[in-house]
Amino acid sequence: MAATTTNSAGPVEISIRQKLNAQLEPSELIIINDSWQHRHHAAMKAEGGGNGETHFSLQVVSDAFKGKNTMQRHRMIYSALSEELSQGLHALSIKTQTTEEVQNMQKP
Structure with a gap:
């Protein structure tokens, strides 16, 4: 499995990954x-800048998404991360695909 992060992972990122x-x-x-x-957002300033783990972009390729539309896929992710969302994770930018969708995009 390919995995990428922009810096050393904090506890929220580790939990998301797991x-x-x-x-x-x-x-x-x-x-x-x-x-x-x-x-600089008001909510983050109110929390003293937060814990530095409030906004994430996710790209997920999984066959668990087969037969599901975008909203259903996002709900799967939000459900999996409900604890993090209730404890300060503020926003997710999500891109989901199945393996087949990735392969079809790579065809000439």
Whole structure:
């Protein structure tokens, strides 16, 4: 499985990775911590800048998404990360694909 992070992973990122790996068994999982781009938002200032793990971009390739539309796929991810979302994870930018969708995009 391919895995990429932009820096050393914090506890929220580690938890995201563990839960998505366990529940979706992705062939590719890219997690990018975008929190630094949002540190000036009022909600983040109110929390003293937060813990630095409030906003993430996720790219997930998993056959668990077969037969599911985008909204259903996103609900799967939000359900898997419900604990993190209730404890300060503020926003997710999500891109989901199946292995077949990735292969079809790579065809000339």
